[in-house]
Amino acid sequence: MEQAYPFTEIEKKWQAYWLEQGLFEPDIKDTKNKYYCLMMFPYPSAALHVGHGRNYIIGDVVVRYKKMRGFNVLTPMGFDAFGLPAENAAIKGGLHPRTSTLRNIATMKRQLDAWGVCYAWSRQVISCLPEYYKWTQWIFLKLYEKGLAYRKKAFVNWCPSCQTVLANEQVVQGGCERCDTPVTQKDLEQWFFKITDYADRLLQDLAKLEHWPERVKTMQSNWIGKSEGVNINFKIADSDKCLTCFTTRVDTIFGANYMVLAPEHPLINELIKDMPDKAGILSFVKSVRDESRIKRSDENVDKKGIFTGRYVINPVNNRKIPLWIANYVLMEYGTGAVMAVPSHDQRDFEFARKYGLPVTVVIDDPKFPLDAELMKEAYVRDGIMVNSGEFNGLSNRVAMEKIALFMEEKGIGKRSVHFKLRDWLISRQRYWGAPIPMIYCDRCGIVPVPEKDLPVLLPETVEFKPTGESPLKSVGSFADTVCPVCNGKARREFDTMDTFVDSSWYFLRYISPRLDQKAFEKADVDRWLPVDQYIGGVEHAILHLLYSRFITKVLYDLKLIGFDEPFHNLFTQGMIIKDGAKMSKSKGNVVSPDDLIEEYGADTVRLYTLFIGPPEKDAEWSDRGVEGAYRFLRRVWRLAESPAEAKGPVNGQGPESVTPLMRKMHQTIKKVTDDLDGGFHFNTAISAIMELVNEIYAAMSRDDAGDIAPAVKTTVLLLSPFVPHLAEEMWQKLGHSPSILKEPWPAYDRRFILDETVTLPVQVNGKLRLTVTVTPAIGEEELKKTVLADEKIRKWLENKTLQKWIIIPHRLVNLIVK
RNA sequence: GCCGAAGUGGCGGAACUGGCAUACGCGUCGGUCUCAAAAACCGAUGAUCGUAAGGUCAUGUGGGUUCAAGUCCCACCUUCGGCACCA
Numbered sequence: 001m002e003q004a005y006p007f008t009e010i011e012k013k014w015q016a017y018w019l020e021q022g023l024f025e026p027d028i029k030d031t032k033n034k035y036y037c038l039m040m041f042p043y044p045s046a047a048l049h050v051g052h053g054r055n056y057i058i059g060d061v062v063v064r065y066k067k068m069r070g071f072n073v074l075t076p077m078g079f080d081a082f083g084l085p086a087e088n089a090a091i092k093g094g095l096h097p098r099t100s101t102l103r104n105i106a107t108m109k110r111q112l113d114a115w116g117v118c119y120a121w122s123r124q125v126i127s128c129l130p131e132y133y134k135w136t137q138w139i140f141l142k143l144y145e146k147g148l149a150y151r152k153k154a155f156v157n158w159c160p161s162c163q164t165v166l167a168n169e170q171v172v173q174g175g176c177e178r179c180d181t182p183v184t185q186k187d188l189e190q191w192f193f194k195i196t197d198y199a200d201r202l203l204q205d206l207a208k209l210e211h212w213p214e215r216v217k218t219m220q221s222n223w224i225g226k227s228e229g230v231n232i233n234f235k236i237a238d239s240d241k242c243l244t245c246f247t248t249r250v251d252t253i254f255g256a257n258y259m260v261l262a263p264e265h266p267l268i269n270e271l272i273k274d275m276p277d278k279a280g281i282l283s284f285v286k287s288v289r290d291e292s293r294i295k296r297s298d299e300n301v302d303k304k305g306i307f308t309g310r311y312v313i314n315p316v317n318n319r320k321i322p323l324w325i326a327n328y329v330l331m332e333y334g335t336g337a338v339m340a341v342p343s344h345d346q347r348d349f350e351f352a353r354k355y356g357l358p359v360t361v362v363i364d365d366p367k368f369p370l371d372a373e374l375m376k377e378a379y380v381r382d383g384i385m386v387n388s389g390e391f392n393g394l395s396n397r398v399a400m401e402k403i404a405l406f407m408e409e410k411g412i413g414k415r416s417v418h419f420k421l422r423d424w425l426i427s428r429q430r431y432w433g434a435p436i437p438m439i440y441c442d443r444c445g446i447v448p449v450p451e452k453d454l455p456v457l458l459p460e461t462v463e464f465k466p467t468g469e470s471p472l473k474s475v476g477s478f479a480d481t482v483c484p485v486c487n488g489k490a491r492r493e494f495d496t497m498d499t500f501v502d503s504s505w506y507f508l509r510y511i512s513p514r515l516d517q518k519a520f521e522k523a524d525v526d527r528w529l530p531v532d533q534y535i536g537g538v539e540h541a542i543l544h545l546l547y548s549r550f551i552t553k554v555l556y557d558l559k560l561i562g563f564d565e566p567f568h569n570l571f572t573q574g575m576i577i578k579d580g581a582k583m584s585k586s587k588g589n590v591v592s593p594d595d596l597i598e599e600y601g602a603d604t605v606r607l608y609t610l611f612i613g614p615p616e617k618d619a620e621w622s623d624r625g626v627e628g629a630y631r632f633l634r635r636v637w638r639l640a641e642s643p644a645e646a647k648g649p650v651n652g653q654g655p656e657s658v659t660p661l662m663r664k665m666h667q668t669i670k671k672v673t674d675d676l677d678g679g680f681h682f683n684t685a686i687s688a689i690m691e692l693v694n695e696i697y698a699a700m701s702r703d704d705a706g707d708i709a710p711a712v713k714t715t716v717l718l719l720s721p722f723v724p725h726l727a728e729e730m731w732q733k734l735g736h737s738p739s740i741l742k743e744p745w746p747a748y749d750r751r752f753i754l755d756e757t758v759t760l761p762v763q764v765n766g767k768l769r770l771t772v773t774v775t776p777a778i779g780e781e782e783l784k785k786t787v788l789a790d791e792k793i794r795k796w797l798e799n800k801t802l803q804k805w806i807i808i809p810h811r812l813v814n815l816i817v818k
Numbered sequence: 819g820c821c822g823a824a825g826u827g828g829c830g831g832a833a834c835u836g837g838c839a840u841a842c843g844c845g846u847c848g849g850u851c852u853c854a855a856a857a858a859c860c861g862a863u864g865a866u867c868g869u870a871a872g873g874u875c876a877u878g879u880g881g882g883u884u885c886a887a888g889u890c891c892c893a894c895c896u897u898c899g900g901c902a903c904c905a
Contacts, residue, residue, distance in 0.1 A: 004858095215821095215822050218821060219901080222822090222901050223901075227905085246904095246905065301903080303903080328905095329903085330903075334905060335905095337905095339905080345905070346903090348905085350903095538899085611830090611831095611842085617824085619830075619831095624829090624844055625843075628844055629843085631858095634858090683831075683842085683843095684831095684842080687831090687843070689842095690843075691842070701860095761837080763837090763838085763886075811837050812837050812886085814837085814885055816885055
């Protein structure tokens, strides 16, 4: 197909030029006007599609705009190259993960170049290379020193397909984040990062993140899941031991008619050891524990339980209440023991009805008094305390405070806070990751690899197919080592680290990517961070974005960096949808940028991607829309091909002699500038430029050619962040020297913005009946006269009385008539 | 169930602080050019009644506030996203 303008040639030419001139390689020591713009780095598991492109194109527009505004912009790029996606892809292709990863990186780089998106490539980081993961291991050691990396046996999420454990954050709707396989539970000894120590700060500091999307903050706050309540000790009858439970509804304590333990509760064996039905209880416990997590946590699943034969004492009224075990109590949350208040908790209510346990109302509905016998569901709203001894008659909200205080005084309970957030499980039984730098010595126990011995290299030749155990176990040369403390025989940790560890600090490494003595230079990092603008997909709201905040806070506490939040502004772009679904290879609806760029050019693909809709929202890809963008660029291109029109002098110096085209030009500069400064309103910015171009053509046909040249020049400048190749070429054709990136962003003159005449809508009783064209400066009396002179308006006033004028200057006129 | 986002022409979407709803683009229809087609260019395009002038109705639904509501308030419906037996 013949090209409407020589985009292939132009695009290649300018891409080479930008690279040669090093236009995107900032001086890191010069931090005056610094602007750190970061795009989430990609997984090199496959080629990029136009949906990925949105992320990079948005970033590139921001970068180019900021450069023209005079900022010293840092925009680095790298590859999140370790991890399951890369490894699974490699296995499928029968290649070593390193080979396929590096190959994919080359493909992606070519694609990024072809889009015309530019980066400080000299700062590239690739997380699977030893020069990078050495420092990932170093960060692990720092956490270990601080007691924030630890090993424990626990029930962990296991993906049977990926054959590895997963962090809580990587279990989505009961399935594996990567492959959707239902996740099971395993009791394993694993490495964890103690993110729970930071739960409160991670929650509190969300308030500092003023420029983050509300939805991301809400998701993080839900995920952290703070609840405040009281830990209450229940004495076990015929024993001197206590069971502690956590409740957020201490006001309902007088209605606690039984207590329930999670089947995993560690005290169960001891409690039931002399019970006649010991075998039955144990078999119940086993049957629940064998159930998959998803099945058990389904709300619709029937509540099942069994009486232990034991009793505990309700500490506020000394009543002996039965102790049960039930499937609806979770060991992971709170204390694994729950005081059950059937009257005021729906789950307890259902359970009590099923097993015939007593229901006692302790908070009454002030409007419709409750009857425990007749209740169909638990009463969970506020009310008045009853059956609660000295607290009767109080509002339950007041009682909540008083009972908590009472318990603390008596030493039977203590206010406490619980979080849903679990510690971050970071070990993986897979090959393609950074080895955990720890050593097991028979004599000395767990010993960290000394810093000087880093990196612990990942062996090359390994049978890396997933088996459920780390493939590194079978590599003798890796596994066998000596203890750094006693020099005795020892073995290395076989597991590798979760990829999310790699990506939770990469934004620091960009500042000094080749430094081999340190992970980063504190002074430089402190000058360039926090990141001014971070751009990426919302799917990382509670994974990468939470982990990065955590690691940043840890490094801050260790005084290794001087800031405790990594990302100042966050923008999360929407997905690009094709045929009603997210683009994916398995669905076969992937739109590749390669063909499109060949057919229409990168500028067309960029422009359409930006024009498709508000960038934070999902958008449906349309091939027709691409053609529309192409048509527009062709129209723009022709403006540089009509030199006669483009050479006229600038008309008029003052606002009084300004032509409509000049006025439109200044209005467009304002509109585009406001759209870029006020948010990422690329779609409306582009439509404004389209209007300007339409106006230029209209002016050309009117033959008032004098103003065409400045309007075309402005159009090119305004378009340059969006379609940089076309803009550079036209810039040169118009007789300017490259690069347009060095040109200041156009300014508008306020005086030229106000229209010479305004068209005011005239309403009668709020309905539009007429528009009048007047000068903006018109006085009220004269305006009234003009309106009343109109025949149509007079018709509407016939036989009626004009009661009131509403005149909003520059806006409208409304006549109230009866 | 809880939290969040959203609902506007045939389609993607505009609309600042309550002030001409449907900008811009796509599609469709008509025209110019052409032997013809494509491309390009010009024009029309919410629905409805009317020959016309013009009228009436339209921003998920129902109410309300206001001279004036896509925008504010109340109640609801639908879609999408997140969390979910969290005590």
